[in-house]
Amino acid sequence: MEHGNVSDEERDAALKLENQLCFAVYACSREMTKLYHPLLKEIGLTYTQYVTMLALWEKDQVTVKELGARLYLDSGTLTPLLKKLESMGLITRSRHKADERSVIIALTKQGTEMKEKAREIPAKLYGQSGISLEEIHSLRQRITELLTKVQQP
């Protein structure tokens, strides 16, 4: 037997997949995203494109930097994604006049109108999830709390 605080058995238990919070979150994220696939296919968006549009429907005319902060994504992911949304006619990308380093993202008429088509998605998803609204709300709050704790500076 070990004489330290933590035994080999305890360290072994910590290495089990079923004991890992991060793995549960990781697997859950991918499975939930798959639920969106058939609904998002109808409006021609991927999940990441969808959350980017959600952010822009709340507030557009923002820099890539600000958008990235809200989505927890950096320019390495956003630049090609935004170019794709631009080629689909949903957004425009233009250099900020006062600061040429920044790129301003704005919704086009078509991009704004897509919100109407997206309105039914959350309710449809809720319907097929089989989870109560209370459970969703409380779990979302706790995971958001966790997110603020683990987010990097």
Added chain:
Amino acid sequence: MEHGNVSDEERDAALKLENQLCFAVYACSREMTKLYHPLLKEIGLTYTQYVTMLALWEKDQVTVKELGARLYLDSGTLTPLLKKLESMGLITRSRHKADERSVIIALTKQGTEMKEKAREIPAKLYGQSGISLEEIHSLRQRITELLTKVQQP
């Protein structure tokens, strides 16, 4: 005003990022994975490679199918990942003798030995997360429950 059960305002609220459980889980998963990066770099694994090794340390001599079921990953992701682990000398890939369709994944001596180097990772991560063990346990249980509810057949 709408006469139905759900108003436009309520549907708009559902489209806000901060109200989306899936987005919270998605962002949280990526931020937590980033915490692992410096620790995993020391032993030369990515996060997905790490969870694959975790699964194999619990039980190896398994098919790609079984491994995929435990990791919620399909052959499209696992095949290249397992080829990489094989090229690193951590596992072997061999066709099952009784059923040539299946591929059996087994740990090499080097792959088994890596477990020793990984033992300290969960505790180190817990240390830098600033979350209590109780919170981790209860949250993991609830997310695992959610995972079983949203997992596709």
Added chain:
DNA sequence: CGCAATTAAATTGTATAAAATTTAAAAGGT
């Protein structure tokens, strides 16, 4: 047996992710 249906991996194509580096612009101190 003979063959249609099923199954397990692998492959193909598209889209993320993120670390690390590069480029260009702006800020700030001297």
Added chain:
DNA sequence: ACCTTTTAAATTTTATACAATTTAATTGCG
């Protein structure tokens, strides 16, 4: 004004993810 530092995007590289399809082996049914 000059130059070092900082900052915002973009680029490069590597590694996932996954839908959809293909390939090859096995099953199961008449």
